[in-house]
Amino acid sequence: MGLGVAELRQAAWYPVASSDDLPFRHVYHGQLLGQELAIWRADDGYVNVWENRCLHRGVRLSIGINDGAELKCQYHGWRYANRTAGCTYIPAHPADAPARRITNRTYPVKERFGLVWAALSADAPEMDVGETGFALRPMPVNALPEMVLSALVAGRVEGEPVAALPPLGAALVLNGAPGRATYFVQPVDSARAVIRGVVEAEPDLETLMAFNAVLSSLRDEVEAAARAIELPEPIVPRYEPVSVELATMPDLVIGRQATVRVMVKRRWQAALDVTGIELAPLSGHLPTFQPGAHIDLHLPNGLVRQYSITNGPGELTSYTIAVKREVESRGGSVAIAETLREGDVLAVSEPRNNFPLRRDAVRTTFIAGGIGLTPLLSMARALQRQGLAFDFHAFARSEDHLPLGPELKALGGGVSRHFGLGPPETAEQIRRVLGPHSFARHVYICGPGPMLELARGIAAELGWPDEAVHYEYFKNTHEIDTSSSFTVELARSALSLSVPAGRSILEVMRDNGIAAPSSCEQGACGTCLTRVLEGEIDHQDVYLNGTEKAAGNVMMTCVSRAKSARLVLDI
Amino acid sequence: MGLKKSGGTSEMGNSKTLAPALRDLWHVIAASQEVPMGGRRVTTLFDTGLTVSRNERLRVARNDDGTLLPVIERYGCIWTSFGSPSADLFPIIEYGESDRRNIIAGSIGVNVSAPRAIENFLDMGHFPYVHTDILGAEPHTEVKEYDVEISFERDEILATRCRFFQPKAALTATEGQDVDYIYRVPHPYCSVLYKSCPTDESRLDVIAIFCQPMTEETIRAHLLLSMIDADNTDAGIRRFQQTIFGQDRPILENQYPKRLPLDPRAETPIRADKSAIAYRRWLSQKGVNYGVIPQQLS
Numbered sequence: 038m039g040l041g042v043a044e045l046r047q048a049a050w051y052p053v054a055s056s057d058d059l060p061f062r063h064v065y066h067g068q069l070l071g072q073e074l075a076i077w078r079a080d081d082g083y084v085n086v087w088e089n090r091c092l093h094r095g096v097r098l099s100i101g102i103n104d105g106a107e108l109k110c111q112y113h114g115w116r117y118a119n120r121t122a123g124c125t126y127i128p129a130h131p132a133d134a135p136a137r138r139i140t141n142r143t144y145p146v147k148e149r150f151g152l153v154w155a156a157l158s159a160d161a162p163e164m165d166v167g168e169t170g171f172a173l174r175p176m177p178v179n180a181l182p183e184m185v186l187s188a189l190v191a192g193r194v195e196g197e198p199v200a201a202l203p204p205l206g207a208a209l210v211l212n213g214a215p216g217r218a219t220y221f222v223q224p225v226d227s228a229r230a231v232i233r234g235v236v237e238a239e240p241d242l243e244t245l246m247a248f249n250a251v252l253s254s255l256r257d258e259v260e261a262a263a264r265a266i267e268l269p270e271p272i273v274p275r276y277e278p279v280s281v282e283l284a285t286m287p288d289l290v291i292g293r294q295a296t297v298r299v300m301v302k303r304r305w306q307a308a309l310d311v312t313g314i315e316l317a318p319l320s321g322h323l324p325t326f327q328p329g330a331h332i333d334l335h336l337p338n339g340l341v342r343q344y345s346i347t348n349g350p351g352e353l354t355s356y357t358i359a360v361k362r363e364v365e366s367r368g369g370s371v372a373i374a375e376t377l378r379e380g381d382v383l384a385v386s387e388p389r390n391n392f393p394l395r396r397d398a399v400r401t402t403f404i405a406g407g408i409g410l411t412p413l414l415s416m417a418r419a420l421q422r423q424g425l426a427f428d429f430h431a432f433a434r435s436e437d438h439l440p441l442g443p444e445l446k447a448l449g450g451g452v453s454r455h456f457g458l459g460p461p462e463t464a465e466q467i468r469r470v471l472g473p474h475s476f477a478r479h480v481y482i483c484g485p486g487p488m489l490e491l492a493r494g495i496a497a498e499l500g501w502p503d504e505a506v507h508y509e510y511f512k513n514t515h516e517i518d519t520s521s522s523f524t525v526e527l528a529r530s531a532l533s534l535s536v537p538a539g540r541s542i543l544e545v546m547r548d549n550g551i552a553a554p555s556s557c558e559q560g561a562c563g564t565c566l567t568r569v570l571e572g573e574i575d576h577q578d579v580y581l582n583g584t585e586k587a588a589g590n591v592m593m594t595c596v597s598r599a600k601s602a603r604l605v606l607d608i
Numbered sequence: 609m610g611l612k613k614s615g616g617t618s619e620m621g622n623s624k625t626l627a628p629a630l631r632d633l634w635h636v637i638a639a640s641q642e643v644p645m646g647g648r649r650v651t652t653l654f655d656t657g658l659t660v661s662r663n664e665r666l667r668v669a670r671n672d673d674g675t676l677l678p679v680i681e682r683y684g685c686i687w688t689s690f691g692s693p694s695a696d697l698f699p700i701i702e703y704g705e706s707d708r709r710n711i712i713a714g715s716i717g718v719n720v721s722a723p724r725a726i727e728n729f730l731d732m733g734h735f736p737y738v739h740t741d742i743l744g745a746e747p748h749t750e751v752k753e754y755d756v757e758i759s760f761e762r763d764e765i766l767a768t769r770c771r772f773f774q775p776k777a778a779l780t781a782t783e784g785q786d787v788d789y790i791y792r793v794p795h796p797y798c799s800v801l802y803k804s805c806p807t808d809e810s811r812l813d814v815i816a817i818f819c820q821p822m823t824e825e826t827i828r829a830h831l832l833l834s835m836i837d838a839d840n841t842d843a844g845i846r847r848f849q850q851t852i853f854g855q856d857r858p859i860l861e862n863q864y865p866k867r868l869p870l871d872p873r874a875e876t877p878i879r880a881d882k883s884a885i886a887y888r889r890w891l892s893q894k895g896v897n898y899g900v901i902p903q904q905l906s
Contacts, residue, residue: 128749129880278873
């Protein structure tokens with residue numbers, strides 16, 4: 038055989054674990070060609086094979102915690118999503134969304150006849166190991182993997198057919214074995230291997246024990262032979278460097294691009310005037326999102342609209358959004374309600390999170406008005422999964438108007454529903470659920486503008502500080518005053534631009550070739566947030582809170598302008 | 609059959625040349641209490657076997673050729689050097705204050721490089737996860753902004769204005785509160801922290817870690833406590849510190865690679881890691897070449 042380690046490294050599928058090694062919520066420590074693996078099954082059945090190392094400080098993820106949807110590192114509690122291994126939460130900075138695309142190294146995985154298979158390279162050709170079978174008890178052997186394969190071939194019954202299954206497999210009948218089997222050798226390291234035998238169907242116990250006895254004595258022979266030779270050094274694991282953007286800590290810029298293609302998998306009536314849409318990827322899974330995140334949906338009529346992702350953690354096989362048909366629709370919600378059909382292919386942006394959820398609260402309160410429950414639903418699902426305390430108050434005109442009722446119900450006892458309340462009763466309810474502010478309590482509000490204003494006002498009256506009150510407007514209903522004209526200086530680009538009346542800073546920057554991120558372009562979503570170094574800002578957005586506006590060091594370039602003749606931006 | 613070398617073991621052995629920044633430094637080799645009068649102890653520093661003995665005077669000799677090495681005794685520990693060290697070790701002024709309890713809380717072997725252990729000592733973000741309900745507790749996980757400077761004058765790293773929420777900062781406390789910390793790294797393998805003292809607001813308790821690099825990937829960590837504490841017994845104070853370190857140890861021993869990578873692209877820093885970023889840069893600038901994976905020059 039004489040396969041060198043270098044050849045074994047070739048892109049190929051190897052068995053790395055038995056399915057039995059992955060009981061409920063366990064993380065299994067595997068190894069392939071010197072590379073340590075963290076192997077775990079999420080509650081949705083998906084098996085993850087990741088490099089066994091948290092990208093933050095190199096701690097093994099096999100000592101981490103599998104919560105069924107995410108893997109949590111033991112050292113600093115970083116959470117990584119099922120399927121993508123994308124980081125969804127960094128507890129040291131609870132107020133921030135992990136702004137950069139921190140993603141652990143994952144390997145392609147397949148599960149077949151009770152074995153988990155992985156390849157170290159994404160270029161591995163399609164796996165060809167047959168479709169059915171039953172895995173025998175694995176047999177670890179301390180010897181060179183190619184020695185183990187040679188011993189299997191040498192130990193066969195002469196005359197019986199033998200089929201090679203490169204790189205390290207063979208179908209044959211071993212001397213003394215009760216029948217034919219296919220043996221795959223897992224190259225754990227340069228001098229360590231596991232024989233994983235597969236037979237056609239589940240045999241009786243006696244047959245299993247006979248196979249095991251034959252493999253045990255084969256192991257003894259091979260290990261004796263291995264002791265007689267000088268064994269190679271263990272393979273030095275490869276640690277790929279993280280990307281420059283991660284190492285140098287700039288924020289990830291997601292422009293108003295639609296880089297992801299999705300298909301409308303399901304479309305249903307989620308409430309009166311609300312359409313539920315499930316968007317599935319054309320292949321594989323969707324990018325990692327964090328609770329509170331939204332996507333831009335590019336509609337067939339050319340409009341771009343923002344919708345919150347309602348999913349729980351680790352759910353990346355589709356995004357579920359809910360769209361309310363607005364009476365005064367500018368064309369977005371009508372396009373969805375009337376023209377979108379199951380099977381339509383749409384373009385969406387990567388998820389962007391301007392409404393991050395802190396998870397360092399003693400208790401979190403959610404106040405949702407109508408369709409405003411969509412981002413809050415995703416947040417509450419994340420807290421529920423982590424076992425953190427929350428209460429969820431959903432306000433709607435009637436039960437029929439409440440979107441995603443079943444999903445809400447699944448959140449359990451923390452949910453209260455309030456129907457058909459007029460403004461005074463709503464105010465009274467909000468006053469009651471908020472109560473006076475106490476240490477480490479946070480509230481998240483999303484709903485129609487007037488209700489949001491009401492809730493924010495009550496929170497302020499009750500002594501809630503701005504930093505404990507988080508909210509997201511659907512849209513900016515304020516009339517934007519674009520009558521001023523002024524100059525903006527872009528400090529880092531060394532560019533001076535004049536902004537005339539009627540045009541936004543964002544538009545003028547774009548005209549001059551500055552690629553600035555944006556999404557809603559009406560001062561609601563927070564995507565175009567920009568640091569201001571000098572000048573007095575004319576805030577016209579609904580994203581920043583009073584404290585942030587007063588501090589005067591950040592602005593939304595899509596709607597806000599200058600009160601002074603000149604603004605200096607950190608761009 | 610002898611022990612096989614494991615994958616990441618250094619090739620350095622005695623043959624590798626230590627960087628001058630390490631060779632001319634004092635390095636800890638034992639706690640004083642480990643070598644009583646008439647006592648003798650064999651230990652390892654930089655893969656080199658040494659014998660420490662105390663008779664009429666304290667002596668440190670190499671095991672291979674018997675060469676005597678310089679020796680000093682400071683902060684409850686015995687220190688030696690393979691080069692020409694300065695007259696004294698970095699200062700810890702509080703150690704000399706007459707009303708302090710100075711205790712070596714333990715000398716503990718850990719399978720990790722010295723710089724990984726120092727970085728862990730500087731880190732606050734792990735308190736709620738690793739020292740649960742002692743130094744921190746979920747959900748209070750935030751690492752607030754703090755300041756870090758590399759002092760060229762004193763050649764050390766200083767992290768100030770560090771605060772972390774502690775559920776029970778003192779035995780008398782009923783509510784959690786922020787505890788203040790100051791961290792110093794005055795030596796590539798040593799760090800000193802100052803922490804608000806529960807019994808006297810005007811003073812600070814001092815905890816120091818002195819790492820003895822036995823090999824590139826194994827250390828002994830000597831822990832010094834210098835406390836204003838009239839109530840607890842020595843044994844109680846030791847037990848507390850050993851509990852804390854015992855919680856860190858399994859994390860440290862599961863860090864890969866074991867040597868600290870100095871390439872900024874090896875791992876993913878966040879704002880909370882400012883002090884670690886400064887520490888890695890400082891080690892790089894000094895040319896430290898033991899217990900680290902140096903940055904590849906491209």
